[in-house]
Amino acid sequence: AQSVTQLGSHVSVSEGALVLLRCNYSSSVPPYLFWYVQYPNQGLQLLLKYTTGATLVKGINGFEAEFKKSETSFHLTKPSAHMSDAAEYFCALNSGYSTLTFGKGTMLLVSP
Amino acid sequence: EAGVAQSPRYKIIEKRQSVAFWCNPISGHATLYWYQQILGQGPKLLIQFQNNGVVDDSQLPKDRFSAERLKGVDSTLKIQPAKLEDSAVYLCASSLETSGGPNTQYFGPGTRLTVL
Numbered sequence: 001a002q003s004v005t006q007l008g009s010h011v012s013v014s015e016g017a018l019v020l021l022r023c024n025y026s027s028s029v030p031p032y033l034f035w036y037v038q039y040p041n042q043g044l045q046l047l048l049k050y051t052t053g054a055t056l057v058k059g060i061n062g063f064e065a066e067f068k069k070s071e072t073s074f075h076l077t078k079p080s081a082h083m084s085d086a087a088e089y090f091c092a093l094n095s096g097y098s099t100l101t102f103g104k105g106t107m108l109l110v111s112p
Numbered sequence: 113e114a115g116v117a118q119s120p121r122y123k124i125i126e127k128r129q130s131v132a133f134w135c136n137p138i139s140g141h142a143t144l145y146w147y148q149q150i151l152g153q154g155p156k157l158l159i160q161f162q163n164n165g166v167v168d169d170s171q172l173p174k175d176r177f178s179a180e181r182l183k184g185v186d187s188t189l190k191i192q193p194a195k196l197e198d199s200a201v202y203l204c205a206s207s208l209e210t211s212g213g214p215n216t217q218y219f220g221p222g223t224r225l226t227v228l
Contacts, residue, residue, distance in 0.1 A: 004154075036219075043116070043203060043219035044155070090154050099168060100217060102154030 002027045002095045006103035014111050019078040021106050023091030032094040033074040039087045086110045116220035118204050124226045130192035133223045137206030146189050147203040199227045
């Protein structure tokens with residue numbers, strides 16, 4: 001069975017600080033991994049995805065994530081937080097089929 | 113390019129009533145998904161269509177939920193009768209035809225259902 005665990009339901013940072021959102025996965029086959037962002041009252045928007053190849057993946061809005069097979073992790077980072085980054089972030093896993101399994105989400109709070 | 117459209121955006125009903133949601137996917141996208149997102153949780157797949165055929169409905173509560181995708185384009189999701197625990201956001205997503213690979217899913221804005 002495949003699963004996604006996001007550590008921390010809420011993460012608070014100051015504007016300009018490093019953003020680190022944690023995601024660990026469990027999959028019996030090589031996974032495809034995604035990060036989505038959800039702003040209030042909106043649908044999910046793809047930030048970035050890992051399929052194969054380079055393990056450091058760059059996405060939109062300055063975000064990036066690194067696939068670490070040995071740690072079964074796919075943590076999301078951004079060097080400097082902006083107020084506009086405040087949203088809920090979801091890590092998702094695709095284990096070779098089209099169905100996505102989502103984590104419970106992490107709410108990112110950015111203070112001035 | 114127009115995104116995934118959903119209506120209505122908000123719906124409030126009494127328990128035991130019925131409700132229907134509509135989704136229009138991105139033009140040319142063969143695969144359509146309906147997800148349920150309960151407050152504080154990630155989206156959970158209810159049903160997946162490829163063109164007008166069902167690929168996966170293993171998590172759809174078939175005693176009360178039904179979905180169809182006529183002509184392989186628009187889709188409707190119905191709940192009859194609704195229960196309090198059906199209060200959630202219902203998200204529709206679409207992607208290009210899948211072949212087991214990680215085609216990106218594009219999400220609509222969702223319909224927020226409140227059951228009183």
